[in-house]
Amino acid sequence: MSHLLKKMSIAVISTCAFMAHADTKLGPYAPVTDARLTNPEPQNWLMYRGNYQGWGYSSLDKINSGNVKKLKLAWSSATGSTEGHQSPPIVNNGYMYVTTPNAQVIALNAATGEEIWRFKHELPADLLMLHNTNRGVALYGDKVYVATVDASLYALEATTGKVVWKTTVGDVKALNYITLAPLAAKGKILVGSSGGETGVRGYVAAFDANTGKEAWRTYTTAAPGEPGGDTWPKDAYKNGGASVWITGTYDPASNIAYWGTGNPAPWPTEARPGDNLYSTSVVALDVDTGKIKGHHQYHHNDAWDWDEVSAPVLIDTDINGRKVKGAVHAGRNGYLWMLERESGGKINFVNGVPYVYNDVFKDIDKKTGRLTYDLTKRPGMGKAVKFCPSLWGGKDWPPEAWNPKTKLFYIPANNNLCSELPAADEITYKKGDLYIGYPIDGVLGSLRYHGGKPSTIGELQAWDLKTGKMAWVHKYDRAIWAPLLTTGGNLLFTGGTNDKLFRAFDASNGKVLWQYSMPSGVTAVPSSFEVNGEQYIAVQAGWGIDAQRMQAGIDSLNSTVTNVPQGGTIMVFKLEK
């Protein structure tokens, strides 16, 4: 062996040794139990929103409003995908899992960014992707679960990424597709299907965590003979939408999971008079059986594409001077809904107040929350109709957050936007085709301003649930698609803007304390975790899908062109020493 070769071999060996060392630093994988999911350790981010209640809150406070200015990039890693990245980095004792568009899961060392494994599910070549994204994994036992855009559910070995089992959840030829992060609870993996624009019959389905065997499936449109079955005309429930595309929240004490549901299909109401249960609702499901134990419909007989898919955030707090086991939801319909959960699953209306401009709702029943509509603001056959908020709503899917220290509820809203839909088309359901009822250029070109061009659109709002009043608001001169993270360090992190900035706000007063220019726009859910005593803030950059489409609508209104670069990067920050 030549001297040079010897030197090279030593270099290679020491590199391997270093890599091995970095890997071993991870230690054995800590299995994820029901007890851990019920009381997640502060250093970990074990699920989509950090806890079952959907708070988007980390109690870690080493990074705080006093030192956040010293936040620096710890590491970053390209995902190799374009389009809208939305999933949070989910972390269990130093193992990080992120998902990306195109059904990819990447496992990394959370402290170093070193890749451990990468799972890439090959999607069918002829797959039609309305929303090519993924919102994250679920962890349970020694497995990682991911649901894919071709309606499959995978269980992967957490340390190797090897497939343990795979099951088909829905019929991809009927345009079922899955974008949500699964919910893991009591030995089951729960998922739902997207397809409010493709005529699915929405459902939540549960699978045995060990075997992948289907345990139950509960449809979110009621059939004749079921409670709510009389809220649909004959057979309309079969392709009635009410899709489920955001992870449910869960109350372990009552064993009830709360899921939000999407719009009824098709969009025009003429062919489906009635309330159309359980569309645009929250449904309370028994996790053992899938039985519907309660529901609240935010608005009946939707005509505006206002999916109410964000699961309510479960908050036990004072609301209007009364201790309430609350379920709080910032509706796509522009109202902030405060509901009460009973232990048996029944959901009671407490209060509903507009948090953005809404010109459709004329009145709200103080007892039941049932709304009265201005029917001139209801789009449908034979006429073009303008209504506010826009069909992307006061808040689309980006999740709200609750901080138990500031006792504030945060909403990433868009205000001053409306939509104008053209006269609806006649439409019949055809498997494998869209089932909307409006021409696509009419849908994607529907955005309008409320009045003239507004000076602000995006609003980061903080609400005091006790009083039902807004505590502070940060207004943006542009739209936001801004999933939230709040922390015990009095901080609120979010991106969501086309200027690619990721920001930290003072959670008490909304002051911008720190910002960082990311490689792409951030529309993903941020998370926080700790490894070896150091706190990290993590988020994916990667602009695309609906944020891009809304931007195109705004550009069309303003006669501007906005190019936000695409491409995913995992970005992880820590304090400068």
Add this chain to the structure above:
Amino acid sequence: MTHSSTSPRCAGCQPQPHGVDNDRRQMLGWVASGMVTSLPFLATDAKADDVAMRLVDADAESDFKPLRPDDLKPGKPVLVYPFDVKTAAPKNESRLNKLILIRLAEDQMTPETKARSAAGVVAYSGICTHQGCEVKTWIAKESALACYCHASKFALLDSAKVISGPAPRPLPAVPLALDGEFLAIANVVPPTPGQ
């Protein structure tokens, strides 16, 4: 004989859609490679029996009727599948085989597009180059075809160039010819104007 990957004589070469079925891939491959210029029997006989493909409505499940130019109403796009005359079966194994046909004013077409048209009918892949959705919404005032998922718009009078939206590339173009009274996929490269 070897296929050459480029040819200065290749007019209207277009990228082929991913996953196209074998027959069509071969045909488009010839088109893209310029092979046809060195295969006289193809270059001179647009109706060679071994590759002739007519076109049938993609929604037809039986009783396939190959389309004539007059079957298309001006400005009304129709999704079609290639139709194998010999087997009397559409090539519908994959939805990626869907083509969009539309009859437009010839005098408004660019020379390249006109050269690929037959009796005022143009054909393109009906599958969007963005996320694989079908492209079938005609917006007359813009002479554009829009993707029904994300509204990318393509200029059909001008080689389906991207006008707006997230699509990264034009729709692959498919040259047409008349096979008797029927529309058919041409198995020749249309001559480059001036040559």
